[in-house]
Amino acid sequence: MNKYEIALIPGDGIGKEVVPAAVKVLEAAAEIDGGFSWSFTEFPWSCEYYLKHGVMMPEDGLETLKNFQHIFLGAVGMPSLVPDHVSLWGLLIKIRRSFEQAVNIRPAKLLRGLESPLRDPKPFDLIVVRENSEGEYSEIGGSIHKGMDEVVIQNNVFTRKGTERAIRYGFELAKSRRKHVTSATKSNGIVYSMPFWDRVFNEVKTDYPDIETTSTHIDALAAYFVMKPHLFDVIVSSNLFGDILTDLGGAIMGSIGIAPAANINVEGKYPSMFEPVHGSAPDIAGKGIANPIGQIWTGKMLLDHLGHQEVGNLILEAIEDTLEAGIKTPDLKGNATTEEVTSAIIANMKKRV
Amino acid sequence: MNKYEIALIPGDGIGKEVVPAAVKVLEAAAEIDGGFSWSFTEFPWSCEYYLKHGVMMPEDGLETLKNFQHIFLGAVGMPSLVPDHVSLWGLLIKIRRSFEQAVNIRPAKLLRGLESPLRDPKPFDLIVVRENSEGEYSEIGGSIHKGMDEVVIQNNVFTRKGTERAIRYGFELAKSRRKHVTSATKSNGIVYSMPFWDRVFNEVKTDYPDIETTSTHIDALAAYFVMKPHLFDVIVSSNLFGDILTDLGGAIMGSIGIAPAANINVEGKYPSMFEPVHGSAPDIAGKGIANPIGQIWTGKMLLDHLGHQEVGNLILEAIEDTLEAGIKTPDLKGNATTEEVTSAIIANMKKRV
Ligand SMILES: CC(C)[C@H](C(=O)O)[C@@H](O)C(=O)O
Ligand SMILES: CC(C)[C@H](C(=O)O)[C@@H](O)C(=O)O
Numbered sequence: 001m002n003k004y005e006i007a008l009i010p011g012d013g014i015g016k017e018v019v020p021a022a023v024k025v026l027e028a029a030a031e032i033d034g035g036f037s038w039s040f041t042e043f044p045w046s047c048e049y050y051l052k053h054g055v056m057m058p059e060d061g062l063e064t065l066k067n068f069q070h071i072f073l074g075a076v077g078m079p080s081l082v083p084d085h086v087s088l089w090g091l092l093i094k095i096r097r098s099f100e101q102a103v104n105i106r107p108a109k110l111l112r113g114l115e116s117p118l119r120d121p122k123p124f125d126l127i128v129v130r131e132n133s134e135g136e137y138s139e140i141g142g143s144i145h146k147g148m149d150e151v152v153i154q155n156n157v158f159t160r161k162g163t164e165r166a167i168r169y170g171f172e173l174a175k176s177r178r179k180h181v182t183s184a185t186k187s188n189g190i191v192y193s194m195p196f197w198d199r200v201f202n203e204v205k206t207d208y209p210d211i212e213t214t215s216t217h218i219d220a221l222a223a224y225f226v227m228k229p230h231l232f233d234v235i236v237s238s239n240l241f242g243d244i245l246t247d248l249g250g251a252i253m254g255s256i257g258i259a260p261a262a263n264i265n266v267e268g269k270y271p272s273m274f275e276p277v278h279g280s281a282p283d284i285a286g287k288g289i290a291n292p293i294g295q296i297w298t299g300k301m302l303l304d305h306l307g308h309q310e311v312g313n314l315i316l317e318a319i320e321d322t323l324e325a326g327i328k329t330p331d332l333k334g335n336a337t338t339e340e341v342t343s344a345i346i347a348n349m350k351k352r353v
Numbered sequence: 354m355n356k357y358e359i360a361l362i363p364g365d366g367i368g369k370e371v372v373p374a375a376v377k378v379l380e381a382a383a384e385i386d387g388g389f390s391w392s393f394t395e396f397p398w399s400c401e402y403y404l405k406h407g408v409m410m411p412e413d414g415l416e417t418l419k420n421f422q423h424i425f426l427g428a429v430g431m432p433s434l435v436p437d438h439v440s441l442w443g444l445l446i447k448i449r450r451s452f453e454q455a456v457n458i459r460p461a462k463l464l465r466g467l468e469s470p471l472r473d474p475k476p477f478d479l480i481v482v483r484e485n486s487e488g489e490y491s492e493i494g495g496s497i498h499k500g501m502d503e504v505v506i507q508n509n510v511f512t513r514k515g516t517e518r519a520i521r522y523g524f525e526l527a528k529s530r531r532k533h534v535t536s537a538t539k540s541n542g543i544v545y546s547m548p549f550w551d552r553v554f555n556e557v558k559t560d561y562p563d564i565e566t567t568s569t570h571i572d573a574l575a576a577y578f579v580m581k582p583h584l585f586d587v588i589v590s591s592n593l594f595g596d597i598l599t600d601l602g603g604a605i606m607g608s609i610g611i612a613p614a615a616n617i618n619v620e621g622k623y624p625s626m627f628e629p630v631h632g633s634a635p636d637i638a639g640k641g642i643a644n645p646i647g648q649i650w651t652g653k654m655l656l657d658h659l660g661h662q663e664v665g666n667l668i669l670e671a672i673e674d675t676l677e678a679g680i681k682t683p684d685l686k687g688n689a690t691t692e693e694v695t696s697a698i699i700a701n702m703k704k705r706v
Contacts, residue, residue: 084541117579119472141545154509154546188437192494193507219596223604226470243572251576
């Protein structure tokens with residue numbers, strides 16, 4: 001029987017509430033499936049940890065994580081205590097980069113039982129493949145003439161390898177879906193990186209004659225997410241564009257609190273990291289009312305990745321059953337607690353088997 | 354009596370249909386007001402012009418435009434004939450930059466008679482002040498190792514002057530509105546330009562103790578445009594973020610086809626340029642069904658800028674009356690022509706005086 005070694009990093013704020021909730025669901029999934037088990041090891045790396053130790057994770061943190069198959073992370077950031085660029089670049093982005101988690105895949109889907117803020121959406125089911133290791137997020141840059149004449153340069157760095165890897169991942173994914181890939185571009189305004197992105201996209205697509213493609217500028221694409229999200233299947237995007245599109249994806253579903261994500265090491269050389277789209281939400285942390293669905297659905301993505309799609313799909317069905325029953329946290333206009341939503345999801349999983 | 358000298362650049366695609374439509378409305382506005390008149394001079398600069406002359410505008414084009422008070426532009430771009438970076442950087446962006454049109458102001462408002470794609474929006478009335486001269490849109494960058502090892506660098510360039518000018522413009526605008534400014538940032542992921550943006554924002558805001566402020570990351574902000582657009586009054590943003598937010602603003606109103614914009618030369622040294630958010634829409638060009646409202650509302654912004662708010666507001670009321678009467682182009686699920694919508698707006702203006 002497979003035993004999966006998973007590192008848990010609840011992180012900050014509501015991460016500390018939704019990770020334990022999702023772990024309960026993952027345990028229930030293992031029990032139902034019967035063919036595998038989990039071994040979870042928790043790490044307290046977070047802003048709190050930083051305040052005590054002056055670092056977001058110990059020096060051998062990455063070495064430690066390497067011994068695990070995958071990482072299951074909640075949320076990082078507590079901007080009132082630790083500047084974001086310290087907390088995020090010291091933990092979240094550090095892991096993404098060090099373990100070459102080169103794509104970040106993030107689905108958005110109209111769920112049963114959840115009212116979308118869109119008036120009358122056709123069912124949509126899309127997935128954003130976000131380049132996750134370079135692009136607009138770069139530590140190359142600086143500033144000159146501090147003060148009134150300051151000039152700041154921020155470099156965006158796009159490599160052939162990084163760009164092609166993300167785009168190709170999108171095409172491979174589309175094969176087993178509705179066979180359509182949309183490229184998020186902005187080559188009409190951004191004249192080096194985006195024409196390069198287009199060029200690689202156009203080259204890669206010739207390897208996939210059965211897949212239909214479109215290229216759409218990010219401004220129009222954001223608008224289409226609101227007007228016609230059903231048009232999309234797989235969307236490939238740069239780091240920043242994917243960041244924006246996937247929060248939008250959460251919004252059109254009904255809440256950022258339910259959007260899941262997976263940071264994938266494509267080559268399987270290092271652990272992948274599963275973390276929801278939402279952040280640490282300091283304003284509601286500690287109240288027991290955080291929506292656990294984003295983290296639980298992220299657990300489904302971990303199961304899918306490990307090859308357990310069947311029980312993974314069961315989780316998503318049980319999430320929808322729970323929403324349909326009106327058992328929802330306040331962000332979805334319900335009055336259930338994190339605990340109640342989690343228990344209901346587990347009960348609904350059991351009902352379905 | 355004031356006579357305003359305006360350069361018309363219909364440009365490409367539907368620009369050639371909606372500019373004449375909006376000019377009719379502007380003529381009607383002058384007639385109703387009685388206190389000013391127009392002198393319009395049309396220039397054929399466009400992709401068609403490029404195909405004949407090898408340039409988007411003649412060498413002395415900018416010199417010519419300098420003699421006008423303002424520019425009223427339709428849309429530029431015909432990507433099947435001329436690459437976007439040639440057409441846009443040779444005309445639209447060239448004018449924005451050469452005339453230091455350093456902010457681009459773009460309202461979004463829930464209109465009477467127009468169904469928003471949002472389920473049940475509270476009335477919203479926001480305005481994005483987009484930095485329009487630098488930032489992510491820069492011609493500084495390049496590539497090395499063409500082929501499989503290619504690395505492309507795109508520089509984002511933020512200056513103190515450009516950043517402060519846009520942010521300050523937003524604060525000044527907020528004074529005569531609901532006294533709230535939101536800053537679009539992404540300093541958690543983009544570590545040079547965005548922390549600088551935040552720093553300037555935080556400095557400028559100390560000059561406006563009566564104005565409330567918020568800083569929100571662009572990903573969350575895009576989601577809020579869908580979830581809670583009524584929260585916003587004035588939003589200040591970088592060039593790229595403003596580009597994305599304003600298409601989203603069009604989407605939540607009900608169509609990109611109605612969103613107006615003004616490229617402002619803040620110092621009044623050069624002409625400003627008034628052009629709607631939408632593009633040339635080659636797919637529907639020439640059919641007489643383009644929605645003229647974006648261009649007509651853009652005309653209202655020109656009137657506001659010239660100090661004729663009263664007749665400017667009349668135009669917006671007449672647009673809403675027309676929408677309420679169901680006289681809409683196909684993009685708004687109506688079956689009226691460009692011509693019919695335009696005539697109805699003019700008739701409704703006259704009815705109201
Ligand atoms: C056409 C393009 C370069 C332009 C921009 O991004 O500025 C357009 O999208 C706009 O918003 O005016
Ligand atoms: C916290 C931030 C750096 C991060 C990102 O932009 O990647 C987050 O928004 C996300 O989408 O995972």
